[in-house]
Amino acid sequence: MNNRKVFKLRKSYFLTMEAIKLSSKGQIVIPQKMRNELNMDEGSILGIEKMKDILVIKKIDVDLVKQFKKGLEDLKSGKITRVA
DSSP, rough: OOOOEEETTTTEEEEEOOOOOOOTSOOOOHHHHHHTTTTOOOOOOEEEEEEEEEEEEEOOOHHHHHHHHHHHHHHHHHHHOOOO
């Protein structure tokens, strides 16, 4: 059974939707193909946001978050006085 539907948004952006079920513990399984396409492994960090009746799940780039935190620390400590 193929539960995949493709929705065209704007000119060239495609959103792929798959039907999944919520477990009794509130867990979902992200389809293997999508995990592979996003290079997601066990322990990958995801962000989730609610927009009206839509849940948006996004893979978070941990290295980018670490760089951002380091930049904030440098800014607070005075190592950086100006941001370009």
